[in-house]
Amino acid sequence: MKAAFLAALLALGLAVHAEPLDEHYEFRAVHDADGIGKFYLGREIARVMGPGGIPWLERPERETEEQPQLVIDAFEIEPGQTIADLGAGSGYYSFRIAPLVGPAGKVLAIDIEPAMLEVIAQRARREHIANVTTVRCSARDPNLAPQSVDLLFMVDVYHELEYPFEVMTKVRAALRPGGRVALIEYRAEDPAVPIKPVHKMSERQVRREMQAAGFRHVKTVRTLPLQHLILFERS
Numbered sequence: 001m002k003a004a005f006l007a008a009l010l011a012l013g014l015a016v017h018a019e020p021l022d023e024h025y026e027f028r029a030v031h032d033a034d035g036i037g038k039f040y041l042g043r044e045i046a047r048v049m050g051p052g053g054i055p056w057l058e059r060p061e062r063e064t065e066e067q068p069q070l071v072i073d074a075f076e077i078e079p080g081q082t083i084a085d086l087g088a089g090s091g092y093y094s095f096r097i098a099p100l101v102g103p104a105g106k107v108l109a110i111d112i113e114p115a116m117l118e119v120i121a122q123r124a125r126r127e128h129i130a131n132v133t134t135v136r137c138s139a140r141d142p143n144l145a146p147q148s149v150d151l152l153f154m155v156d157v158y159h160e161l162e163y164p165f166e167v168m169t170k171v172r173a174a175l176r177p178g179g180r181v182a183l184i185e186y187r188a189e190d191p192a193v194p195i196k197p198v199h200k201m202s203e204r205q206v207r208r209e210m211q212a213a214g215f216r217h218v219k220t221v222r223t224l225p226l227q228h229l230i231l232f233e234r235s
């Protein structure tokens with residue numbers, strides 16, 4: 001009886017150790033209602049925006065509020081490049097970038113949410129846009145081949161990643177030599193930016209987290225109305 005009990009405990013112990021360990025994260029019972037109670041380097045991770053957010057992503061005012069052309073100019077895209085739009089949503093940025101990479105280049109529109117990818121695939125078919133490809137990813141893996149991407153960007157996405165360390169480690173491996181990563185986030189330093197706190201990030205926090213994943217800061221673009229664009233390369 002005693003031996004059977006010990007064997008059961010041992011089996012339980014082994015099962016517990018077989019679970020992936022979230023050594024990078026901390027879980028708190030008391031947390032922001034817009035967050036998931038999971039913290040990375042002191043920051044609470046935000047809840048994911050679902051397909052119900054598409055009308056907000058496609059709102060016409062976004063053009064003046066966000067000035068996407070300033071963001072795209074800062075990417076310095078060249079024809080023929082492979083650009084990854086991680087957390088592409090409804091493709092707001094993917095379709096603006098497609099003409100810049102041209103027929104020899106491609107835009108990988110990546111998302112965790114199949115309904116978002118379906119919206120992108122339908123628009124690509126409808127508008128006969130051949131260089132935007134949808135890619136379904138998982139919470140831990142952006143599903144990119146090693147050394148395959150010239151620029152990976154995330155607009156208003158990084159703060160939602162449930163496993164930022166794991167995802168950015170894979171992103172690092174997916175960059176071609178000289179490849180860059182651009183994170184665009186609402187500025188937490190500015191109380192006038194009308195966005196919920198867990199959906200904003202300070203430049204300091206972004207840089208801290210990217211350094212932990214093996215990236216070096218290249219530059220920060222501070223001329224956007226509400227966001228900052230923070231550019232990195234492999235360190």
Ligand SMILES: C[S@@+](CC[C@H](N)C(=O)[O-])C[C@H]1O[C@@H](n2cnc3c(N)ncnc32)[C@H](O)[C@@H]1O
Nearest residue numbers: 049057087088089092111112113139155157160
């Ligand atoms: C606020 S929306 C931004 C969409 C788009 N970047 C834009 O600016 O229009 C956030 C997007 O990130 C996606 N997302 C959240 N977590 C993700 C993850 N781990 N991997 C890929 N996409 C993710 C969501 O499904 C959603 O489409």
